Amino acid sequence: MQSPLGAVGPVPVLSVSELNQRLKASLEGLFGEVWVGGEVSNFRVPPSGHYYFSLKDPRSQIAAVMFRSANQVLPFRPQDGLEVIVRGRVGLYEVRGDLQLYVDAMEPRGVGSLRLALEQLKQRLAAEGLFDGARKRPLPFWPRAVGVATALTGAAVHDIVTTVRGRLPGMRLIVRPVRVQGRGAGEEIVAALADLNQISEIDVIIVGRGGGSLEDLWAFNEELVVRAVAGSRAPVVSAVGHEIDVTLTDLAADCRAATPTAAGTLVVPNRHELSDRLARVSVRLARAVRVRLEREREQVAALARLVRHPQQQLRAQRLRVDELAERATRALDGAIRMARERWQGRVERLEALSPLAVLKRGYAIAQGDDDGRVIRSVREVAMGEVLKLTFGHGWARARVEEKHE
Amino acid sequence: MSDQEEQPSQIGFEQGMASLEAIVNRLESGELSLEEALRAFEDGIGLVRVLDRKLTEAERRVEILTRSDEGALQLQVAKEDHR
Numbered sequence: 155m156q157s158p159l160g161a162v163g164p165v166p167v168l169s170v171s172e173l174n175q176r177l178k179a180s181l182e183g184l185f186g187e188v189w190v191g192g193e194v195s196n197f198r199v200p201p202s203g204h205y206y207f208s209l210k211d212p213r214s215q216i217a218a219v220m221f222r223s224a225n226q227v228l229p230f231r232p233q234d235g236l237e238v239i240v241r242g243r244v245g246l247y248e249v250r251g252d253l254q255l256y257v258d259a260m261e262p263r264g265v266g267s268l269r270l271a272l273e274q275l276k277q278r279l280a281a282e283g284l285f286d287g288a289r290k291r292p293l294p295f296w297p298r299a300v301g302v303a304t305a306l307t308g309a310a311v312h313d314i315v316t317t318v319r320g321r322l323p324g325m326r327l328i329v330r331p332v333r334v335q336g337r338g339a340g341e342e343i344v345a346a347l348a349d350l351n352q353i354s355e356i357d358v359i360i361v362g363r364g365g366g367s368l369e370d371l372w373a374f375n376e377e378l379v380v381r382a383v384a385g386s387r388a389p390v391v392s393a394v395g396h397e398i399d400v401t402l403t404d405l406a407a408d409c410r411a412a413t414p415t416a417a418g419t420l421v422v423p424n425r426h427e428l429s430d431r432l433a434r435v436s437v438r439l440a441r442a443v444r445v446r447l448e449r450e451r452e453q454v455a456a457l458a459r460l461v462r463h464p465q466q467q468l469r470a471q472r473l474r475v476d477e478l479a480e481r482a483t484r485a486l487d488g489a490i491r492m493a494r495e496r497w498q499g500r501v502e503r504l505e506a507l508s509p510l511a512v513l514k515r516g517y518a519i520a521q522g523d524d525d526g527r528v529i530r531s532v533r534e535v536a537m538g539e540v541l542k543l544t545f546g547h548g549w550a551r552a553r554v555e556e557k558h559e
Numbered sequence: 560m561s562d563q564e565e566q567p568s569q570i571g572f573e574q575g576m577a578s579l580e581a582i583v584n585r586l587e588s589g590e591l592s593l594e595e596a597l598r599a600f601e602d603g604i605g606l607v608r609v610l611d612r613k614l615t616e617a618e619r620r621v622e623i624l625t626r627s628d629e630g631a632l633q634l635q636v637a638k639e640d641h642r
Binding site: 295296301306315319322323324325326327328329330331349350352353423425428429431432435436438439442443445446447449450 | 571572573576579580582583586587589591593596597600603604607610611613614615616617618619621622623624625626632634637
């Protein structure tokens with residue numbers, strides 16, 4: 155009997171299957187579980203959902219497979235060029251005699267897998283336009299009610315309530331309690347946003363929590379939360395108190411606040427600022443009507459000097475002005491009282507603006523008798539000139555006899 | 560909501576402020592007759608009062624939004640203090 159291929163003596167001839175079986179058995183016995191670091195390349199996912207790729211380093215490579223059952227729990231998605239560490243076993247795909255690494259766990263090298271997953275989700279949502287500046291809506295100046303989705307037990311809710319109340323005590327605040335971390339937190343936040351959006355008076359929503367680690371803030375990076383924020387009826391202010399890690403919720407929100415307190419500041423105006431503004435306009439209002447009244451008086455006075463005759467008509471005219479002046483004074487008094495009660499000294503005193511009130515305190519207005527100009531300085535009068543003096547009650551003509559500066 | 564009726568006026572603060580400023584501007588322009596001026600002034604004072612009342616509205620209690628077992632939304636006033 156001839157030995158095959160020049161072998162000395164008879165040898166057992168293996169079938170291919172037998173060889174592969176033996177190889178498989180010895181490989182698996184030899185290595186067991188291994189950890190391998192390398193770069194992912196030629197990554198592909200057929201409809202089966204299994205991941206196929208090669209792991210390589212500068213000198214060599216090995217085929218690898220990560221089955222669906224294992225890759226489903228990966229938070230991130232591998233991609234070509236990604237440096238990873240995998241755990242698996244070396245095996246032989248007997249059908250083709252291919253050596254493969256069967257991967258059951260994978261982690262990116264350098265960055266944590268959470269961070270990588272975050273980065274990937276961010277890119278995907280950004281590509282959809284979810285974070286575009288054009289999508290951001292302005293916050294209402296004065297919402298009818300403010301909705302808050304946060305934990306009822308944290309400092310965040312306290313900070314928000316305190317800040318909003320401090321600025322505008324009458325503002326309606328509706329808190330929808332949620333868990334902000336742990337399993338299911340994302341779903342709770344989504345449900346809270348939906349519930350708050352059902353209350354039509356809610357014109358702005360604050361969603362957030364105090365700071366925490368990347369893991370603590372995870373719910374605010376979940377895709378469903380980010381989409382709910384982007385799709386909210388009412389504009390959303392995110393208050394995920396963390397300066398360093400911007401969450402995806404922050405990016406999708408209409409406005410981002412660094413802290414819950416800052417969020418409270420953003421959603422309602424400050425009544426003190428508004429009071430000041432109102433006081434300033436009130437002062438202008440009083441001043442404008444005073445100027446108008448003064449002009450009217452001057453006209454009547456001028457008329458009185460020119461026309462002596464239709465006495466009755468003139469008297470009627472003067473009475474009318476007096477009556478109107480009295481109405482204005484009453485209204486002014488109301489404004490003054492209000493200013494005193496409410497704005498206590500922070501307001502320029504309306505009282506000082508009322509010419510009637512000033513004159514009643516013993517002052518007089520001096521005017522040129524011929525042109526009615528108001529005299530503010532001794533330099534504006536000439537020796538011997540006739541002036542008109544208007545008192546709280548009545549007026550008189552006087553002649554300048556002496557001047558001093 | 561039940562306390563809506565207690566509110567002095569439903570006009571928004573900004574809107575009221577804009578009306579007030581418009582009144583003041585008209586008064587300052589000096590174009591109004593005396594009668595018109597005084598009417599505008601009284602309207603202005605009325606607005607000042609309404610706006611002032613809005614700013615000084617009493618402190619409201621925080622409401623908590625929850626869902627009943629049947630899944631209906633319900634609002635309750637929160638017990639202070641919510642820490």
